[in-house]
Amino acid sequence: MLVQRRNSESNQTSVQVPTIKVRVKYGSTYHEVCINSIASFGELKKMLAEHTGLHHQDQKLIYKKKERDSKLYLDVAGVKNGSKMVLVEDIASRERRCLEMIQNAKIEKASKSLSQIRLQVDKLADQVTVLEASASRGERITDNLIGMLMTELVKLDEIAIEGDLKLQKRMQKHQVQSKQRNLTEQRPVQQQPTGHSPSVVVTTKWETFD
Structure with missing residues (x-):
């Protein structure tokens, strides 16, 4: 040509x-x-x-x-x-172009979802400092954060990704799991109620023999 x-x-x-x-x-x-x-x-x-x-x-x-x-x-x-x-x-070209448009739309949607999850996880990570400042509320806040991180993990699993974004998804999931694991380790151990054990009274009954 x-x-x-x-x-x-x-x-x-x-x-x-x-x-x-x-x-x-x-x-x-x-x-x-x-x-x-x-x-x-x-x-x-x-x-x-x-x-x-x-x-x-x-x-x-x-x-x-x-x-x-x-x-x-x-x-x-x-x-x-x-x-x-x-x-x-050109029918073949039209079909390729349509498939490419659909694929690009999926990638754009997945990329946007990953960005939103990343921002949310960063916000949750900032809340970890609250645990150190409020020991009395620590267990409740930790549980809430762990639950929120679990929600983000579910969202990650629901994202259908192909190509280069799969690596980003895997890295983001690893980050969320790591933060969740750290929070779980920081959860205060629930203390058993303290107090005096019930007193045991031993009585002796004497019998008199004639």
């Missing part, structure tokens, strides 16, 4: 580049598009997307019975004023 290399703007001459009109058939409809003669097929596809509603990545442009690459320039392919082309939908 031949690809024409364009010169930089500093090397371009002042010669005006002509505009050409091409006729593109899509289904049973014809579209006439005016475009720069040195534009690429990719640029033509973007213009056709406005006319047809077909995404430029889902298009195949057939010129002289050959599909043309988006990076190929019109003049290099021999396109002239009045040239005719055929536009068809």
Whole structure:
């Protein structure tokens, strides 16, 4: 495939580049598009997307019975004023693009969920200092924090992740489990009620024998 290399703007001459009109058939409809003669097929596809509603990545442009690459320039392919082309939908490309969009949406949602959990865990970690300042309430606060961390673990397990985010999820889960384990170790041991044992009174009953 031949690809024409364009010169930089500093090397371009002042010669005006002509505009050409091409006729593109899509289904049973014809579209006439005016475009720069040195534009690429990719640029033509973007213009056709406005006319047809077909995404430029889902298009195949057939010129002289050959599909043309988006990076190929019109003049290099021999396109002239009045040239005719055929536009068809690339079903495989559309399906790949849709799957990619769905996958990206899942990744974005999972990444957002991980960020929210990370912020919540950091807040819970800050509350650990409260335990040191309030020994009398320590057991209750510790139990609450452990329960909150358990909630975040459940949320982590519910996140469906593929690719690079799986490592982030694993690291975040390890962090939550570590904090939960530390809090469990800091939980005060419940003291048994203190007090005097019940007094045992031993009585002796004497019997008198005649």
